[in-house]
Amino acid sequence: MTVIASSTAGAPGLPIWRQNLRVFCANKSALFASAVVVLFVAMAIIAPIIAPHDPNDTDLFRRLQPPVWKEGGDWAYILGCDALGRDILSRLIYGSRISIFIGAAVVLFATVIGILAGLAAGYLRGWVDVVISRIVDILLGFPYLIFAIGLMAMMGPGLVNIVLALVYKEWVIPCRVVRGETLAAREQEYVEAARAVGASSGHIMLREILPNILSAVTVISTVRMANVIIMEASLSFLGLGVQPPTASWGEMVAGGREFIMEAWWVSTFPGLAILALVLAINVASQGLRDAFDPRFAE
């Protein structure tokens, strides 16, 4: 197995991945953004421990209660309450589980499918490539949100259906990248050498080519996660995502729409949460790309 050379300037003598890691760690904004992402993930995991209240606990006496710093606010409900008197902070904390779970699940499944399809298309060529490439072209013919909305409209809302609807479209992105990389790798000496010693196609694809293109795929996957999170939030906003009373950020923004005249906080905080997480993922993935896949660096 050969490791692709990186043009990244780093300490000579160190393995490439450690040189790349050094470059990444030198990028302060990417490091900070990664810390923010880790915080969000931690928040999602320990949500039951840190959420001050049950996210679905309603109390109409607290209906649209303002945040603590406004008149009528209460320290027990720091970010205020929604129209059903539910604690916004607790719902935000629980809502992070949906965004992060869906983002991670979709990207994971899509990447695995995309890698397998891309390797097969790029390495085996012939009719396999024609079929896979045509499917990719057709799926790229749909605007993302419209494809997802169409599928969700037909399949009905729900957590599993969202993951499916997004995976059906998402896998084409890693597939295209992997196909392109595999086409290039196929002509490299190390692949020819493996072929010469009689290695099977499966062995060459998974053990020789895959390790060399994994960094490019990983970078793409992190970038895509931000997009998937926005998609999930958009579907939930339209009422096609996770169904109430389960807290999801998109649904929380939608729930506050009717009350923007009197209670801005109901929509504002979940929107800020989406912005913060997606921004952090974008900045971190930009740093990853610059460090691990410098061909695409600006």
Added chain:
Amino acid sequence: MNPAKFFQRLLQLAPVLLGVSFIAFMMLAMTPGDPVALIIGEHAATPEQIETLRRDLGLNQPLLQRFASFLADAVTGNFGTSFYHRRPVAEVIGERLPATIELSLVALIVALVTSIPLGVLAAIRKNTIFDRIATLFSLVGVSMPGFWLGILLIMIFAVNLQLFPVAGRIGFSHEVDPITGFMLIDTLLHRNFAAFGETLRYIALPAVTLGLPMAAILMRVTRTSMLEVLQQDYVTFANAKGLKPRRIFFRHALKNALIPTVSVAAIETGSLLGGNMIVETIFGWPGLGRLVVESIFVRNYPLVQAAVLLYAVTYVLLNFIADILYTLLNPRVKL
């Protein structure tokens, strides 16, 4: 451009359009539940009536045959009957389409007008505070969910500052008889300038909501491509010849730097279609996007299917136009 190559590229569209139509067809065919039961609704029907309806809808035919009829009907603009409106789907969509096209075009203008100057300035003043702010704007723009941006704009500009209306396309005080269906054009054709101004006020917030994320992407593309062009030999040569910076900039650099922007703009216009559903829902804009979202909740599937197909075909064609534009503007690229 070589016409033979152009037609070859055009022919390559056929399998994609066919595949896109098949997926749109399958979306409805795979829907759980019986379409007949959906049409009959709560009305009592005899088994014979149900069987007749099933035959009329072609549901007893094999799947591929149904797809062939669907395709033949779609080509002639026949998408069946909207269950909810009890009228042909094509007619209902046709009524809503101008509002959506108008909003998309204004959003596109907003995106181009903000992104190009910002991108160019950010490139010229690379690594200055202006560049940093513009880059931050671009990063926030792509990270911000469109639906939240819309709500924020309503809160700030409609509710608090009361500069723009919250929702709708035109106020009740203005009656404008439709000519083209595009309100901005119709008001001008009627020489009703007060109504034109009013229409502009109504379209401003939805167009900004729809256009800003696109502006963020275009700004980045313009900045990168301008930076590349400014490092080219012919710009250095023009500088060495002593040409005025303004002349170098407008005559030499800008024209080439905008090539990627134009083709990305054509592709991104396709993404506006998806954004439309969200923006029209937030701003009560009477376009196709809102109609689709409403149709989903009343299970008006034929309309949803027709709209998905219409959006996808438009998207494929926009991508094709982007390709052609890129080739036409950049003679070094061979199609």
